[in-house]
Amino acid sequence: MVREELYITVPNLFRCPISMDVMRSPVSLCTGVTYDRSSIQHWLDSGHDTCPATMQTLPSKDFVPNLTLRRLINLWAQSHGPPSPSSSSSSLTVSEQQLKYVIDELKGKNEGENSKLIGNLSSIADFAGFSDENRRSLADFDGFVSAIVGVLSRGGAKMEILELVIRILDSILLDDRGREQAHVLISKRIQAFLTSIRLVLRNASLKAKIESARVLRSIANDEQSKRAISDNRDLVLELLNLLTSESDYDQALHDAVYSCLIAISATRSKKAQLVGLGIVNLLARTLSDRNTNKSVAENAMKLLSIVSTCAEGRSAISEDRRCAAAAVERLMKVSTVATEDAVAVLWSVCCLLGEKKTKESVVRSNGVARILLVMQSGYCEGHPVRRMCGDLLRVLKIGCSSDGFGLGSYQSKTTHILPC
Known part of the structure; x- marks a missing residue:
């Protein structure tokens, strides 16, 4: 009951005009409209040259952090609690011990053996999606990006683990340093990586499928990875199947798939x-x-x-x-x-x-x-x-x-x- 009241009372000013979720990293375009960074970055990366809210053609695609609004959102979150069941106030903080534990577990290939790992991965996923600073700190943490990419490049992980890892990777790829690290690591074992992505596209939740398509779109900026994706007929067929599936019909999914197909x-x-x-x-x-x-x-x-x-x-x-x-x-x-x-x-x-x-x-x-x-x-x-x-x-x-x-x-x- 308390959570439902929180949904209703979220100020509209705090919601991203694209996703309608509470903004985690608000940034403003030259039109003066503020969006969540991940949403507007995806919009611009998809080839658009307009402001989604006003449909004005953008003379510049640069955006600047709206620090005042971010402080207001943080103050509101601290006083009102989390805006959705998938996040909690504790998810906005991740300790060094948690990260080391996750890295050790993932590299030790024990990812399917305990619920503690799943809980920590879920907290890190929430943390990564919250702000640019969080994504940068994860990218800078020694061995973290390697461990995350390793799960997808190695195969054999349970679907629950794969979905969380994809969610984290999708966020990290928004950071320049994280994206650079991930692209290098992925290119070394690209075929095994694509096998895991295909598995997620076929069997995971709708949200994970959208995130997987966005990950593919990002790594397609690397020429070697682009060729590997486009040469993988089974993977391309899996993407096309998402566009025909009635059970998976979702405009955000179609948007992500079309963006990926454009890139390859x-x-x-x-x-x-x-x-x-x-x-x-x-x-x-x-x-x-x-x-x-x-x-x-x-x-x-x-x-x-x-x-x-x-x-x-x-x-x-x-x-x-x-x-x-x-x-x-x-x-x-x-x-x-x-x-x-x-x-x-x-x-x-x-x-x-x-x-x-x-x-x-x-x-x-x-x-x-x-x-x-x-x-x-x-x-x-x-x-x-x-x-x-x-x-x-x-x-x-x-x-x-x-x-x-x-x-x-x-x-x-x-x-x-x-x-x-």
């Missing part, structure tokens, strides 16, 4: 592989769903634009009529980057592939008007997006006018902004 789709062969595994169908479903939130839609559009750069991707997009219509629908309704990705998709299938029915689908979806709006929305002469819009207008007019479609049949009061 660097080469033509990897794009073609994703197309062959059915990614276009999944993206079409996501983008056609009006309930898809903006972050997921933007990541889905980014991935669709990536696969549209290969012939297999363009062919699959043209065959799925939902894709072109969804790209048109999202124009000017998402961030600048996502709008540009949608233009790139339409340009790829209409101008490069030139498939007639796709062009007709674009016109029927009011694509001409939307492309005109994008073209006139501030892009200077010669800008790639402006050039692509001009190309689209030409092919839509030429390619479809004989059948009653295209610019020739388009009637609108916006005709005064037609290109010369």
